[in-house]
Amino acid sequence: MKKINHITFSVEFDEWPDVSYLGKISTQPTWKKGEAWIPVDPENFKDYADPEWFSPCNHLPHNKENWDHVSEKDKQDVIKKYGSLRKADIAYAYNDLKRLQQFYAWRWWMESFIIRASIGVSDDGKHWAFDEIVVSLGGIESNGSNEYKKEIANDMRQEMTHELEIWGFPRHEIMNAMCEMKMENKR
Numbered sequence: 001m002k003k004i005n006h007i008t009f010s011v012e013f014d015e016w017p018d019v020s021y022l023g024k025i026s027t028q029p030t031w032k033k034g035e036a037w038i039p040v041d042p043e044n045f046k047d048y049a050d051p052e053w054f055s056p057c058n059h060l061p062h063n064k065e066n067w068d069h070v071s072e073k074d075k076q077d078v079i080k081k082y083g084s085l086r087k088a089d090i091a092y093a094y095n096d097l098k099r100l101q102q103f104y105a106w107r108w109w110m111e112s113f114i115i116r117a118s119i120g121v122s123d124d125g126k127h128w129a130f131d132e133i134v135v136s137l138g139g140i141e142s143n144g145s146n147e148y149k150k151e152i153a154n155d156m157r158q159e160m161t162h163e164l165e166i167w168g169f170p171r172h173e174i175m176n177a178m179c180e181m182k183m184e185n186k187r
Contacts, residue, residue, distance in 0.1 A: 001125055002169060004177040005118040007160070009153065010184035014138045017110035022100040023056040023093070036060035038093060054100075056093035062086040112138035113152060115160045117177070119167065133167070135160045 027050050029037040038060065039045040040052035059066075067075060067085050075085065082088040102108055114136040120128045135156050140149065157178060164174045 001122050002167065003120045004164065004169060004173060005120055005130070007115065007117045007177050007181040008184050009181055010114045010116075012112045012114060014110035014112045014140070016138070017103075018139060019100060019103055019110075021057050022096045022103075023054055023058075025052055025054050025097070025100065027052055029053040029055065034061070036093075038090070038097075040097065054093070054097045056096050058096065059089040059093040062089045108141060108143040110138065111140045111142050112136055113140060113149075113156060115156050115181075117160060117164060119164075119169075133160065133163050135163065 025040060031037065035055055037053040037055045040054050041048070045051055062085070064085060066089075070078075078085060078088045082091055114134065117133040118130065119133060120130050122128045137152060137156060140152060161171075161174050161178070164177075165171065
C-alpha cells in the first residue's frame with residue numbers, strides 16, 4: 001500500500017548560479033583564438049591604466065552565418081536599427097555585459113524551483129517507510145517573465161506526475177495531491 005502525504009512547491013535562492021552564458025569580465029583578457037574581448041567602458045577606455053574587458057559568450061566574434069536562421073526582412077530591420085549585422089552583434093554583446101553587471105549588483109539572481117512529494121509505503125498498513133520524490137530545476141532568472149516561470153512550473157508538475165506514476169500511484173490520487181499542493185517561498 002502507498003500514499004502521497006503531501007506535495008510542496010518552493011522557490012529557493014540558487015546558491016551556485018552559472019551566468020557563464022552571458023560571458024566574463026576580466027582585467028587580464030586571455031586572447032585565445034575564437035575568443036573576443038571588448039572594453040567594458042569603451043568611452044573612457046584610454047583613461048584607465050588597467051581597463052576591464054568583457055568576453056561575451058555569444059554574438060562575438062561576429063560570424064555572418066550566425067544570422068542564417070533569421071529572415072531577410074528581420075535582418076534588414078536589424079541593419080536599419082544598428083547599421084550592420086556586425087554592429088548589432090556588438091550591441092547585443094554589450095547588452096549581455098549590462099545584464100552580467102546587473103547580476104553582480106544584485107538587481108537579479110538565480111532561483112531554483114523544487115517540487116517535493118512526501119510518500120509513504122507499507123506492506124501491512126502498520127509499518128510505514130517514508131520517502132521523498134524531488135523534481136527540481138535551478139538557473140531560473142529571478143526577473144524572468146511570469147509566463148516563462150509558469151511554463152517551467154507546469155513542466156515540472158508533469159515530470160512529478162510521471163515520477164509518481166512510476167511509483168504506481170493512480171492518476172486520480174496524484175491529481176488530488178497536486179490540487180492540494182502547498183506553496184513555500186524560501187527565497
